[in-house]
Amino acid sequence: MQVLRPQTTADTLRLLADGGEDTKIIAGGTALMLMMRNGLVMPEQLVSLDRLSELDRVTVEPDAVRLGALVSLRSIERSAELATVLPTLSAAVGLVANHRIRQRATIGGCVSEADYASDPPAVLTTLGCEVHVVGIGTQRWIPLSEFLVDYYQTVLQPGELVTEVRIPRPSPTARTTYLKYISRSAEDRPCVGVAAHVDLDSSGRCTDVRVAVAGATATPFTVVAATEACRGAKPDKTAWDEVAAAYSAAISPIGDARGSAAYRKHVTGELVRRALQTASTGTENGAFRL
Amino acid sequence: MDRTDEKSFSCVVNGEYTVLTGADTTPAIVALRAHGLFSVRETCGIGVCGTCTVLLDGEPVSACILPLYALDGRTVQTAEGLEEGGELSDLQQQFIASQAFQCSFCTPGFLMSGQALLDGTDGPLDDEAIEDGLQGHLCRCGCYAAIKEAVRECSAARTCSRAGARG
Numbered sequence: 001m002q003v004l005r006p007q008t009t010a011d012t013l014r015l016l017a018d019g020g021e022d023t024k025i026i027a028g029g030t031a032l033m034l035m036m037r038n039g040l041v042m043p044e045q046l047v048s049l050d051r052l053s054e055l056d057r058v059t060v061e062p063d064a065v066r067l068g069a070l071v072s073l074r075s076i077e078r079s080a081e082l083a084t085v086l087p088t089l090s091a092a093v094g095l096v097a098n099h100r101i102r103q104r105a106t107i108g109g110c111v112s113e114a115d116y117a118s119d120p121p122a123v124l125t126t127l128g129c130e131v132h133v134v135g136i137g138t139q140r141w142i143p144l145s146e147f148l149v150d151y152y153q154t155v156l157q158p159g160e161l162v163t164e165v166r167i168p169r170p171s172p173t174a175r176t177t178y179l180k181y182i183s184r185s186a187e188d189r190p191c192v193g194v195a196a197h198v199d200l201d202s203s204g205r206c207t208d209v210r211v212a213v214a215g216a217t218a219t220p221f222t223v224v225a226a227t228e229a230c231r232g233a234k235p236d237k238t239a240w241d242e243v244a245a246a247y248s249a250a251i252s253p254i255g256d257a258r259g260s261a262a263y264r265k266h267v268t269g270e271l272v273r274r275a276l277q278t279a280s281t282g283t284e285n286g287a288f289r290l
Numbered sequence: 291m292d293r294t295d296e297k298s299f300s301c302v303v304n305g306e307y308t309v310l311t312g313a314d315t316t317p318a319i320v321a322l323r324a325h326g327l328f329s330v331r332e333t334c335g336i337g338v339c340g341t342c343t344v345l346l347d348g349e350p351v352s353a354c355i356l357p358l359y360a361l362d363g364r365t366v367q368t369a370e371g372l373e374e375g376g377e378l379s380d381l382q383q384q385f386i387a388s389q390a391f392q393c394s395f396c397t398p399g400f401l402m403s404g405q406a407l408l409d410g411t412d413g414p415l416d417d418e419a420i421e422d423g424l425q426g427h428l429c430r431c432g433c434y435a436a437i438k439e440a441v442r443e444c445s446a447a448r449t450c451s452r453a454g455a456r457g
Contacts (some may be wrong), residue, residue, distance in 0.1 A: 001295065003314035003359050025356070029315075033355040034336055036315060046315070050360065074349075098426020100403075186340065187426050249317045251334050 003046045009054060009163060013136045015047050017159045023047060025161065027070060028104035030097075031113045055108070055163055060085055065167045069108025073120075077102060086167060088176040088195070091287035092123045095180050098187045108162045109145060114154050115221070116254070117189035121148060122179050122214030123287075124224065126197040129167045135160045148219040174199040174208065177279040178287035179271050183258050186289070190215035191258040192267045198235060198277035206230040211243060211272055216253035216264045223250045235280040244273035301361045303327070304371030312358045318344070319353035321361075329369035329398035333428075337388040340427030343399035344368050348410075350403045369398035372405065373428065381405055381444050392431035401425050404441045415445040 003026065006012045018022060020042035024034050035041045048056060055070035058079060065085055067076065076082055077094040096102055096119050110120050111131055121144065129144040133156060144165070147154050156162070170176060176197045183191040193214030201207045209230040213221040226246035233239040248269030255261035271290075279287075303325070310321040319342045322380070330353050331341040337352035344353045345367040346360070349422065357388035365411045372379040377388075381404055391397045407423030415423075420438050429437065 001313070003357070005359070029357050029360065030337060030355060033315065033357055036333060037317065037355070097337070098340070099422075100340070100343060100350050100426055103346075103349050103351050105358070106297065147293065185428075252342070 001042075001044060001046070003033075003048050005048045007051045008054060009134065009161070009240055011136060012047055012049065012052065012064055013134065013159070016161060017136055019045050019047065021158050021177070022127075023158075025049065026114070026287045027106040027109040028072065029104045030101050031109060031115065049108075058082065062186075063169055065169065066164050067107045067167070068164050069106060069162050073102035073105045073107065073108050073110065074099060076107065081210060085169060087285040088178050088287055089120070089123050089127065090166065091285075092119050092178040092180070092195070095119055095287055095289055097189075104157050107165055111147065111165060112154060112156065112162050114148050114150075114152050116151050116218050117215050117256075117258070119178065119180055119190055119193050119287075122169065122193055122195040122212040123218040124165065124218040125165050125212040126176065126195040126210040127170065131162055131166050132164045132166065133160050143165070145220070145222070170197065171199050171208070175279045176285045177275050177282065179275045179278065180214075180287065181267060181271055181286075181290045182289045189258065192195050192216050192253075192264050194268070194271040194275040195220075196272070196279040198276060198279040199241065200235060200280075204234070205238065206233050206235050209243070209276070211247065211275065213247065213251065213268055215258070216251060217221070218254075220226050221247075221251055221268075223247050226250075235276075235279075240273050240276040240280075243276060244269045297359075297363045299358055302365045304367055305446060309333060310358065310361060314357060315361040316358040317354050317368075318356040318358050318361055321358050322353060322366070327368045327370055331395060331398065333395070338426065338428070339396075340403065341396050341398040341400045343427070345402055345406055348406065350406045367402070369401050372401060379405070380447070381408065381440065384440045384444045384447075385437070388436045390433055390436040390440040392433060396429045398428060398430070400424065400429070400437050403427060404437075404444075407441065408445060411445070413445070413448065415442060416440075420445075 024043040026046045027049045055068040057068040059066040073093045083090040130141045132149045178195045180193045182188045195212045197210040199208040209227040226243045253261045253264035298312045312321045333339045334342045335354045337355045342353040
């Protein structure tokens, strides 16, 4: 087994195309090294992105933030600019694992691994994140909600690479929050996490409500009909109770060491209510560990 | 491991030009220990416990899941590099003064994260900053309070530069 370390995206794509299905991409290695050490994956060849400095860029544009695939979670968390522009993402990223992992883990790896027990994908889903996927002679932007398809599975085809993610700037009147409920140690993955986005019109009625649940299902879980139904409603307990009930009823959570399926189903309803309450009444956007 | 996978990787370890050998994805901890750096200790092997913490270009990382090729051309510091000429660093001395260990297995990891925290900040550190900097270190001997005290005392005195950086 060898690791190839190309210096440009073009070279990377060529190596991926030549390598075939037993070639895997490695960035920070926080997921892949764990899997290899435990014998879960045994790729014949790895293509490392560590020399692709072109992918280690944060670009703040007037209407969106673009994060290169190689941008580390630690640098997202530490960026004063991102804390201002995307405060909930910045804070939620700071709740992932521990700082040693965040130093190595990258945003491209985070979305490409498609780990269900991860915080950022749910937050990114509520923010309308898109993923840039390139291959030789091809490139496409895919909404994260379509990019993630199942446990550890994405729409990425062999030979394709995630080069960046694009996150639209939230509306100036929107409030966002992420509640991370952990059932074991402080640095644990989420038992259930809930990301919420609430935008109101000038009369104080809901215009855009979004909720995504992390850690409980294969991919961030949404019930779009329930949040769409809030349009025009007052952002009060009645509205949030309905959304919470819809999420709790519709979700079919996984049962694992962090909580049983039945427990997670109950917690989902409670957290959806609290997250919407926090987003609609709180004074600060952010992420909170419960 | 197939012997043909063996490669050499040049890096600066504790201030000295060093060549480490192993396969590309050999965990860095294996190569560092083979180099005699036994302060780098493996417990969980999954990046959770912090006993294998080393500084890669000054930032704490878990050496158990760090592929060896990631050290190529980089700077690595382990607890062995904290002292100079047989003199312990101020943080190490404060660990002794605060009795911040029992069995000491976790101590090198705590020292590395503690030193990185001190290196990256100015002035006295509050509890929140210390908790943040020492996050992800699991000590089963129950010395958390003493370890935090050691870092707090050091930050208040702010003489905690590494021995080598003092002169």
